[in-house]
Amino acid sequence: MASLWILQFHPLSIQPSIWVSKRRVSPNFLQLRREFDLPHGQLKWNRSTANPFFQLRAISSLGSSEDGGVPQHGVVKIPLESKHPIAKLQGMISIFPPVVFLTRRGAGSNFLIWLCVATAFLLIVVRVYVVRKSTYNRPGSVADLVRRGQLRSDRRGISRPLKYDDPFNNPLVKVGKSNSTVEMCGKVYKLAPVTLTEEQQAIHQKRRSRAYQWKRPTIFLKEGDSIPPDVDPDTVRWIPANHPFATTASDIDEDLAQNNVYQKHGVPFRIQAEHEALQRKLEALQQFFCPVNLIVRLQEQKLNKLVIDTGNAKDFERLLKFNPKPNELIEQSPFNNQAGDPMPSKSDSAANSFKSNSSSEEIQKP
């Protein structure tokens, strides 16, 4: 009849209860068992899950190691007084069931696990504390604007958000299905409706119309100029004397500028004007200062004189040969007299000699 040895471990205090068989248990065994009284019950030994076969085996193995294979019934004798350490160790290993060995090793790992959990809990507490501390109001926040009266203080917290379907066809934007949250680029947003009404807009417009009175300036005057009599003083804009644009007040012809802006085809006005001016200048230069034209004119004059002399020479020949009429000679000579050249002087002298000859010839005729 085999006895069942069960060790029970309670969470707070372990009270090893040993079901002792009918046989007497040696006090040494009891003393050893008390070593399992651990301060913290890291192990829960579930009675229902105890493997009786394991225990039986343990018992049987215990029995076999000591008694040479004869199974002991519920009696575990521990050789406490062993001189050889190796033998002692072997004995301890062989005596205690494997589950005991596991529980001893589990005790160390239990400690480590519980240490990690405690550390994690401590970190969480510290983190929460830091986060809460960071939300503390710092100077320079929006609260200062409220304090200064720039913002209303009752306008904190927006009404419940609206619900939308996915408005973007963009993979970066993810809208939550249950609520109106939008996730974009790692951040989560919610939709807050605009609360500005038309009445509020009208109030702002009235406020601005009272605060800002302004008329568009129609005339720009430099400092020191007098205001024309028919001009509203509110529409005068005074230009400081050192303003960079003060000197170019009236350099542009307005009509011309307007026409230039409206021009759609053709050459721009200034380009055309410059081109025409250049052309005129070139023509003028050509007319008066071109050396080619001057040489041409001189040559023309020379040619004209040469033609008259040859004619006279022929006439002289005719007179010498055929006694030409003196009237013809006289008609040709005035042309030479008008030229005023030294060449005509020779012709004049020739004509004079001819006249003298002709007169002598007439005298000679009977």
Place this chain on the structure above:
Amino acid sequence: MISLKPLPTNLNSSFFRSLTPFKLFTPKTQTLKSSKSHSHSAIKSVLQWNRKPELAGETPRVVVITSGKGGVGKTTTTANVGLSLARLGFSVVAIDADVGLRNLDLLLGLENRVNYTLVEVMNGDCRLDQALVRDKRWSNFELLCISKPRSKLPLGFGGKALVWLVEALKTRPEGCPDFIIIDCPAGIDAGFITAITPANEAVLVSTPDITSLRDADRVTGLLECDGIRDIKMVVNRVRTDMIKGEDMMSVLDVQEMLGLALLGVIPEDSEVIRSTNRGYPLVLNKPPTLAGLAFEQAAWRLVEQDTMKAVMVEEEPKKRGFFSLFGG
């Protein structure tokens, strides 16, 4: 960034088929407001990202983009909204009305192609079509600068010049542009007066800080005195994390202070600086950045004369479980 609008009466179904890069689906309607007593004007909200926007108002739509305070993002808004409009198929002429400090050509990467300005046109050195610089990326986008940095435009004359310019663009042979967008200089001086002269509507760019809002309020008052009533607001450089931490005013706070309808909310994005360096507006980036998406949406609303009905507020991320407490 979500916006709702009333359901249009005629949806161009053929355009649905042409939108091949978009996911085609029938628009889902949700009634967010209670319908009014008369049934034919019941308000229904339609999700609007699957169709081309319908141009509202009379062409050309002359829009001036101003702010008052400098450095808030006027030129960036002009460049990105203008190119977004061009991508949507509208003809756009962008005018850099800053006489002394010209920047729009730099943002667009067209600085080497600007040979003539409006001053040369008025002087007769060139025609208007010769001064317009056409963007090679989008042929329906053109740029015109008022003047080069060293040239001078007489004070009091610039407003008339811009009026003539708009009239000339209306009657040009290529056709009247759909949008004329004017990049206004900072301040409320002569340059501002020049830029707002021909405008019919205004887009006010502001950042969520008190100094910018004060200047924006004054500029809004001046615009209203000059007769421009259609004024919408773009809130730029928004940091949702700072708004969540209550270190920055929220967009709704800004709207409460100014009392203007919202055209767009542009988040802070470092890509803006990179796009400026490259001369490549960030609406052309692929994949689009958050700021680029916001600019596209603002352009969409500008076309249809719509405003934002809701804004996005950052909230705490979803808890992923026990292990998120370990810093995940």
